[in-house]
Amino acid sequence: MADGPTINTIAERAGVSIASVSRVLNGLPTRQETERKVMAAADELGYVRNAVARSLKSRRTHQVAFAMADVGNPAYLAMLRQIQPVLKAAGYRLVLHSTDAVAADEIDVLHSLGERYVDGLIMSPLRVTETHLEMLAAARAPVVIIGSVPEGTRVDNVRADSHTGVRLAIDHLHTLGRRRIAMINGPVDTVPGAARGAAYREALGDLGLRHDEALVRIGDFYRPDGARAVADLLERVPDVDALMCANDLIALGALDVLRAAGRRVPEDVAVVGMDDTDLAAASWPSLTSVSLGSAERGKAAAELLLERLQGGGGEPRVVTVPPRLVVRASTAGFEAAGPEYVHHHREEGGK
Amino acid sequence: MADGPTINTIAERAGVSIASVSRVLNGLPTRQETERKVMAAADELGYVRNAVARSLKSRRTHQVAFAMADVGNPAYLAMLRQIQPVLKAAGYRLVLHSTDAVAADEIDVLHSLGERYVDGLIMSPLRVTETHLEMLAAARAPVVIIGSVPEGTRVDNVRADSHTGVRLAIDHLHTLGRRRIAMINGPVDTVPGAARGAAYREALGDLGLRHDEALVRIGDFYRPDGARAVADLLERVPDVDALMCANDLIALGALDVLRAAGRRVPEDVAVVGMDDTDLAAASWPSLTSVSLGSAERGKAAAELLLERLQGGGGEPRVVTVPPRLVVRASTAGFEAAGPEYVHHHREEGGK
DNA sequence: ATGTCGCCTGTAAACGTTTACGGATGGGGG
DNA sequence: CCCCCATCCGTAAACGTTTACAGGCGACAT
Numbered sequence: 001m002a003d004g005p006t007i008n009t010i011a012e013r014a015g016v017s018i019a020s021v022s023r024v025l026n027g028l029p030t031r032q033e034t035e036r037k038v039m040a041a042a043d044e045l046g047y048v049r050n051a052v053a054r055s056l057k058s059r060r061t062h063q064v065a066f067a068m069a070d071v072g073n074p075a076y077l078a079m080l081r082q083i084q085p086v087l088k089a090a091g092y093r094l095v096l097h098s099t100d101a102v103a104a105d106e107i108d109v110l111h112s113l114g115e116r117y118v119d120g121l122i123m124s125p126l127r128v129t130e131t132h133l134e135m136l137a138a139a140r141a142p143v144v145i146i147g148s149v150p151e152g153t154r155v156d157n158v159r160a161d162s163h164t165g166v167r168l169a170i171d172h173l174h175t176l177g178r179r180r181i182a183m184i185n186g187p188v189d190t191v192p193g194a195a196r197g198a199a200y201r202e203a204l205g206d207l208g209l210r211h212d213e214a215l216v217r218i219g220d221f222y223r224p225d226g227a228r229a230v231a232d233l234l235e236r237v238p239d240v241d242a243l244m245c246a247n248d249l250i251a252l253g254a255l256d257v258l259r260a261a262g263r264r265v266p267e268d269v270a271v272v273g274m275d276d277t278d279l280a281a282a283s284w285p286s287l288t289s290v291s292l293g294s295a296e297r298g299k300a301a302a303e304l305l306l307e308r309l310q311g312g313g314g315e316p317r318v319v320t321v322p323p324r325l326v327v328r329a330s331t332a333g334f335e336a337a338g339p340e341y342v343h344h345h346r347e348e349g350g351k
Numbered sequence: 352m353a354d355g356p357t358i359n360t361i362a363e364r365a366g367v368s369i370a371s372v373s374r375v376l377n378g379l380p381t382r383q384e385t386e387r388k389v390m391a392a393a394d395e396l397g398y399v400r401n402a403v404a405r406s407l408k409s410r411r412t413h414q415v416a417f418a419m420a421d422v423g424n425p426a427y428l429a430m431l432r433q434i435q436p437v438l439k440a441a442g443y444r445l446v447l448h449s450t451d452a453v454a455a456d457e458i459d460v461l462h463s464l465g466e467r468y469v470d471g472l473i474m475s476p477l478r479v480t481e482t483h484l485e486m487l488a489a490a491r492a493p494v495v496i497i498g499s500v501p502e503g504t505r506v507d508n509v510r511a512d513s514h515t516g517v518r519l520a521i522d523h524l525h526t527l528g529r530r531r532i533a534m535i536n537g538p539v540d541t542v543p544g545a546a547r548g549a550a551y552r553e554a555l556g557d558l559g560l561r562h563d564e565a566l567v568r569i570g571d572f573y574r575p576d577g578a579r580a581v582a583d584l585l586e587r588v589p590d591v592d593a594l595m596c597a598n599d600l601i602a603l604g605a606l607d608v609l610r611a612a613g614r615r616v617p618e619d620v621a622v623v624g625m626d627d628t629d630l631a632a633a634s635w636p637s638l639t640s641v642s643l644g645s646a647e648r649g650k651a652a653a654e655l656l657l658e659r660l661q662g663g664g665g666e667p668r669v670v671t672v673p674p675r676l677v678v679r680a681s682t683a684g685f686e687a688a689g690p691e692y693v694h695h696h697r698e699e700g701g702k
Numbered sequence: 703a704t705g706t707c708g709c710c711t712g713t714a715a716a717c718g719t720t721t722a723c724g725g726a727t728g729g730g731g732g
Numbered sequence: 733c734c735c736c737c738a739t740c741c742g743t744a745a746a747c748g749t750t751t752a753c754a755g756g757c758g759a760c761a762t
Contacts, residue, residue, distance in 0.1 A: 008718080030741090048463075359748080370751075407716095
């Protein structure tokens with residue numbers, strides 16, 4: 001009792017060999033009588049298969065890891081929400097890693113793939129260094145990267161198109177008559193930070209708007225950083241009339257500061273976020289946001305990985321999920337807001 | 352190259368026995384010369400320890416499972432955010448299970464403890480059945496339950512006090528002069544649903560308010576259910592002046608419907624949510640909510656489990672986290688709202 | 703020179719499975 | 733009556749570690 005029954009305990013009690021026990025438990029052809037005895041013994045003992053021993057022999061753990069930069073970021077959680085059921089349905093467990101966007105931690109995760117406690121990995125790195133690429137090339141288990149990766153990297157890859165996403169948002173603001181459009185970005189040494197910054201500059205150029213460095217503010221990807229950056233911006237560029245924020249958290253920080261400063265949203269300043277997280281729909285005023293398809297990307301990544309795990313070989317695949325602008329009150333005014341969730345939230349599962 | 356180096360490969364190359372290799376890798380006392388040879392061989396081969404084999408021998412996986420009802424629910428995510436770093440710091444990996452509040456799935460998780468895939472489990476069941484209790488008693492690894500469990504159950508247990516929580520909210524509403532206070536509850540066969548319903552009835556009684564069954568509405572714990580319930584309520588009880596919602600998602604659904612119906616919040620109807628999720632602070636108007644300390648409960652649970660894993664024996668422990676009312680615009684009006692996050696969000700990690 | 707002691711190291715068993723291989727048994731055909 | 737074949741089962745090896753135990757060897761004391 002102290003030490004849980006094993007296949008040996010069962011074999012003894014049923015009076016057969018461990019091989020027979022294993023065969024019965026795996027449903028291999030066996031004489032009825034033997035099967036009966038084994039099953040009876042297993043039931044009486046409350047036997048449960050030791051997954052570790054089984055993994056050692058079979059070289060399969062039925063576990064998959066998901067490494068994200070930050071468990072607190074709703075964009076990653078949206079991915080998680082999609083990844084989890086896909087893997088579960090296929091009989092895999094999900095191991096979670098939160099790397100806090102520290103490159104060393106990500107390398108660590110990649111390294112630990114060699115420990116073989118998971119069959120595969122989905123990773124969403126904010127920065128992609130040389131070391132990342134080397135480790136990816138040497139990875140001993142299939143990996144799917146969510147996010148962009150240099151051309152030619154031999155790895156399955158699900159990317160958003162934040163370039164087009166920013167473009168959609170800037171066009172929208174321009175159409176609304178805004179001309180002093182600022183960008184509140186995250187660190188430019190991150191992949192998304194760089195892409196979004198470049199897209200902003202390009203869009204402004206194409207629309208014939210004067211580029212003004214004072215309109216660009218950099219902070220981290222969190223709400224307090226957004227608040228700080230916008231407070232700073234309002235001092236330097238009082239006539240700003242629109243904010244393109246690099247994610248929703250930044251945008252929420254921006255709303256806080258605008259409210260405190262007595263600027264009306266969207267009348268005085270229009271605000272656009274990115275990622276279209278739950279927070280955007282809930283915020284006050286509700287936040288126009290560029291959806292980069294976090295949910296779709298999570299799902300796609302999980303499916304790509306499953307294919308590899310089920311033996312799918314062949315060339316690395318790249319899936320690109322298109323962006324979508326979700327217009328809400330923070331640019332279009334209050335009349336645009338309504339209980340939109342009815343259309344996409346939990347509508348399955350109806351009796 | 353095809354099949355990763357093992358301790359044997361190293362032993363051969365270094366010209367020593369596998370025992371020596373193991374000793375070196377584990378930092379046991381060894382002659383300098385041997386250590387040098389082994390390290391050199393290991394480096395050249397890019398050796399990584401096989402965690403599965405190690406677990407089989409050591410009977411420790413350094414993994415812990417967290418089973419929650421729904422990955423989508425921000426209250427669980429708040430727990431997750433605390434649990435993850437605590438476990439990570441102690442060298443444990445986190446395995447995630449989403450049970451969709453299906454009892455059978457939870458039983459399954461409990462059962463799979465026997466597979467010895469994880470060293471311990473943190474679980475937050477919505478309903479606690481007889482089978483749950485039996486499996487808990489028979490569990491082959493330490494378990495911590497987040498949520499209430501019948502008296503006398505021999506299991507570590509971290510509970511919220513939703514009874515007092517509801518009380519705080521109702522008192523608050525009463526102080527504001529509200530007298531027709533409705534309750535939008537989740538299913539009453541869940542532990543929190545039952546507790547919150549009872550607390551509501553009791554609080555109304557103590558305040559000398561007439562109990563009116565029409566004021567109580569039941570749905571599931573999600574936003575659309577909250578919306579439906581409130582739509583229904585407004586028809587039957589047009590003079591309702593306050594809503595006590597059993598969680599934040601329900602409250603958000605309520606806000607949607609109130610807005611659509613042209614009722615002002617809080618002037619016409621005050622709204623209180625529960626769990627004080629991120630969504631409450633972000634919502635429109637910002638939502639007064641009863642914090643049940645999700646974050647603290649997650650942290651406490653992780654710490655309790657770690658103590659057990661580190662050999663802590665003794666009686667089961669019960670930790671109760673006190674509730675706290677967070678007043679925002681949905682009851683106190685807009686002047687109460689400000690960028691509160693500054694006080695508690697990411698203030699560590701300065702510079 | 704021999705015995706003793708300590709330090710390293712190697713051999714082998716163990717963790718709990720799965721599975722290749724060969725032996726036993728029984729039935730059917732020659 | 734003997735042989736062959738099919739069927740079922742048991743023995744043992746393997747997965748990659750950790751670790752108890754014992755053996756080898758040099759140094760030192762006698």
